[in-house]
Amino acid sequence: MTLLLLLLIIPFFAGLGLFLVRSAGLRRLVLLVTAAFHLVLSLYLSIPDSNPARGAWIGVDSLSAIFLVLTSVLFLAIGFYSIGYMREHSAPDHGLHEPRRIDPEALFMGCLLVMLSAMSLAIVARQFALQWVAIEATTLASTPLVYYHKSRKSLEAAWKYLIICSVGIVLALIGIFFLRMTLPVKFHSDLTIDALLQNASTLNTKWLKTAFIFMLVGYGTKMGIAPFHTWLPDAHSEAPAPVSALLSGALLNCALIGILRMQQVSAAAGIGDFGAELLVIFGVFSIVIGAIFILRQPDFKRMLAYSSVENMGIIALGVGIGGGGVFGSLFHAVNHSLTKVMLFFAAGSILSRFATKDSSRVQGVIRTMPWTGGLWIAGFLAITGAPPFGTFLSEFAILRAALDKGHYFTAALFMFLLFIIFVGMSAIMLGMVFGARTVERRSESLLSVVPPLTLGVALLVLGLYMPDVLQAKLGSAAMLLEGVAR
Amino acid sequence: MSNISILLILSSLLLLGSSRLKVAILVVAIQGLLLGLLPIVKISGHFSLGVWILGLSIILAKGIILPFLLNRSLNNSEITHEIEPFISYGTSIMVGILLLILSGWFTVKFKLHHTATPAIVLSSAFYLILTGLFLMMSRKKALTQALAYLVLGNGVYGVGIGMSLEFPFTVELGILLDVVVGILIMGNLLFHLDSEFSHMDTDKLDELSDNLSADSRQEVGQ
Numbered sequence: 001m002t003l004l005l006l007l008l009i010i011p012f013f014a015g016l017g018l019f020l021v022r023s024a025g026l027r028r029l030v031l032l033v034t035a036a037f038h039l040v041l042s043l044y045l046s047i048p049d050s051n052p053a054r055g056a057w058i059g060v061d062s063l064s065a066i067f068l069v070l071t072s073v074l075f076l077a078i079g080f081y082s083i084g085y086m087r088e089h090s091a092p093d094h095g096l097h098e099p100r101r102i103d104p105e106a107l108f109m110g111c112l113l114v115m116l117s118a119m120s121l122a123i124v125a126r127q128f129a130l131q132w133v134a135i136e137a138t139t140l141a142s143t144p145l146v147y148y149h150k151s152r153k154s155l156e157a158a159w160k161y162l163i164i165c166s167v168g169i170v171l172a173l174i175g176i177f178f179l180r181m182t183l184p185v186k187f188h189s190d191l192t193i194d195a196l197l198q199n200a201s202t203l204n205t206k207w208l209k210t211a212f213i214f215m216l217v218g219y220g221t222k223m224g225i226a227p228f229h230t231w232l233p234d235a236h237s238e239a240p241a242p243v244s245a246l247l248s249g250a251l252l253n254c255a256l257i258g259i260l261r262m263q264q265v266s267a268a269a270g271i272g273d274f275g276a277e278l279l280v281i282f283g284v285f286s287i288v289i290g291a292i293f294i295l296r297q298p299d300f301k302r303m304l305a306y307s308s309v310e311n312m313g314i315i316a317l318g319v320g321i322g323g324g325g326v327f328g329s330l331f332h333a334v335n336h337s338l339t340k341v342m343l344f345f346a347a348g349s350i351l352s353r354f355a356t357k358d359s360s361r362v363q364g365v366i367r368t369m370p371w372t373g374g375l376w377i378a379g380f381l382a383i384t385g386a387p388p389f390g391t392f393l394s395e396f397a398i399l400r401a402a403l404d405k406g407h408y409f410t411a412a413l414f415m416f417l418l419f420i421i422f423v424g425m426s427a428i429m430l431g432m433v434f435g436a437r438t439v440e441r442r443s444e445s446l447l448s449v450v451p452p453l454t455l456g457v458a459l460l461v462l463g464l465y466m467p468d469v470l471q472a473k474l475g476s477a478a479m480l481l482e483g484v485a486r
Numbered sequence: 487m488s489n490i491s492i493l494l495i496l497s498s499l500l501l502l503g504s505s506r507l508k509v510a511i512l513v514v515a516i517q518g519l520l521l522g523l524l525p526i527v528k529i530s531g532h533f534s535l536g537v538w539i540l541g542l543s544i545i546l547a548k549g550i551i552l553p554f555l556l557n558r559s560l561n562n563s564e565i566t567h568e569i570e571p572f573i574s575y576g577t578s579i580m581v582g583i584l585l586l587i588l589s590g591w592f593t594v595k596f597k598l599h600h601t602a603t604p605a606i607v608l609s610s611a612f613y614l615i616l617t618g619l620f621l622m623m624s625r626k627k628a629l630t631q632a633l634a635y636l637v638l639g640n641g642v643y644g645v646g647i648g649m650s651l652e653f654p655f656t657v658e659l660g661i662l663l664d665v666v667v668g669i670l671i672m673g674n675l676l677f678h679l680d681s682e683f684s685h686m687d688t689d690k691l692d693e694l695s696d697n698l699s700a701d702s703r704q705e706v707g708q
């Protein structure tokens with residue numbers, strides 16, 4: 001418990017402290033040391049099998065363990081990449097007559113660490129209102145990050161992001177009010193998962209369904225489920241590359257876990273099918289929207305953003321299908337995060353070399369920047385679910401679960417949409433890789449290659465061999481969501 | 487409590503009908519004051535430190551600090567009026583009255599109100615939520631959207647009180663803090679919006695769309 005508190009508090013205060021640090025070297029050191037510390041502590045807390053204390057407000061169970069370690073790994077990679085990114089893109093001077101008390105880079109790195117703290121809290125929170133506070137805090141900490149480049153477009157993106165996600169999250173809070181109505185009166189003050197699970201059989205299902213809808217819409221907005229995803233392509237395409245990676249790889253999962261917790265309670269209360277149906281509908285719709293907008297998308301960062309909408313849809317679909325689909329979904333969440341962070345890193349490197357997001361004006365990446373070009377191809381294969389990457393296994397697991405459960409039409413539609421997306425992405429991504437060199441070749445910095453390469457290798461390993469720990473954690477987390485207690 | 491709720495309803499109606507942004511900020515400030523009084527009045531019989539701290543922090547944050555900051559960013563921007571909104575003021579007030587009936591009906595129909603608090607408290611809170619959402623959709627100025635978000639937050643808080651669903655003290659403060667920081671960031675963005683676009687009209691925020699060129703727009707059929 002104390003260690004878990006440290007995990008939350010240290011990044012938070014380190015982040016606040018960074019606002020005031022003037023030395024760039026010291027800031028980078030603090031960022032990396034905090035990230036590494038967070039990773040070590042997350043591993044230490046997550047690997048042993050432990051059940052959180054009953055009624056505790058924070059705790060690590062198998063579901064939070066997976067996402068905690070995942071977030072921590074991604075954050076360390078993002079930390080390294082950010083430092084390289086900061087070297088290339090010195091903070092813009094936007095020419096406003098504004099007193100600059102905080103250095104832009106200090107603000108950037110400070111917000112990153114506050115964001116890490118808020119995301120960790122959202123993952124380990126076992127009290128719904130506390131989790132809400134944490135998820136809203138992630139929006140607030142990331143808005144300045146989206147607006148880092150201080151361009152008109154990034155300003156527009158930041159405004160939309162803040163307004164849409166804030167309104168969405170207010171709906172989730174109303175959902176939490178309704179959730180409280182489900183409990184017998186004497187437990188009214190206790191909104192922990194344990195209290196809800198303990199009273200699962202006596203929960204008022206009418207209120208629980210209402211609460212589920214509100215929270216699905218509220219957190220779904222943040223998670224990027226269509227049709228509530230409209231902020232996502234703007235924010236992801238306008239934010240600096242490390243921030244896009246953070247939003248897509250780590251932040252979306254935090255909202256996902258909010259919905260998963262709700263599904264956990266619903267399943268225990270015996271109305272799991274209600275939530276599952278909604279998840280299937282919204283999941284399929286998100287994949288459709290993703291496929292439509294990926295096709296012929298000229299902006300390659302926007303394409304990656306729509307791919308996030310698609311993959312969040314796949315995850316929701318898998319959870320909704322149930323059975324092996326839940327396992328597949330959680331595994332897919334891990335794979336998608338690794339892939340997407342890797343791709344946004346590569347996209348950031350391509351963007352800074354070619355100075356355009358228009359994919360038709362980018363060609364010959366493999367000749368200009370061989371490492372990034374290679375990573376871009378690998379990323380393309382991974383995100384479209386080609387073997388031998390982990391994404392292939394997880395998408396296959398979801399497909400098989402759909403067939404097992406007799407969702408033949410859904411399965412066929414899923415296959416068809418994945419094929420469309422494969423075609424759409426191959427046209428855009430491969431077109432960028434090959435062709436004549438248009439920009440002069442320069443050596444690629446280590447910090448722009450090693451982080452995505454590491455994640456790519458991890459993804460490849462997950463496709464070939466699943467570590468026992470991960471297998472066990474995924475299995476027991478899937479059982480939580482299936483409501484085994486039923 | 488009923489009196490406060492009636493004032494909350496009236497303030498929202500005023501908000502729907504006012505075109506001057508200064509008035510709108512003032513109305514939202516008054517709403518913040520009223521909202522802070524709500525929990526204090528509710529426990530009028532006995533004294534509770536936590537409730538007083540919370541009520542006073544709401545008054546301080548939503549009634550004084552945030553309106554002051556929004557007012558300052560308004561003064562810097564040379565804008566005084568909301569330009570012609572998507573939905574005219576007269577129609578807005580009509581919609582407001584319909585929303586009022588809707589929130590009253592909703593409260594009674596679903597028997598949501600707790601016996602300890604009058605039904606009008608909850609109705610007024612739902613009304614604030616609906617008004618906030620309506621303002622968010624129907625007005626063009628970014629500043630009005632920030633105000634609408636405050637009204638929305640006020641409404642959600644009021645629902646908590648009306649249903650007697652107070653959260654533990656720490657969570658309440660956390661929720662308040664989130665709203666305050668949210669508005670602070672909005673205020674900062676407003677400042678940049680004004681200097682970058684030399685306006686604060688959100689309907690002109692259309693540089694971001696799904697296509698870079700006009701012909702590909704037709705192809706996607708968006």
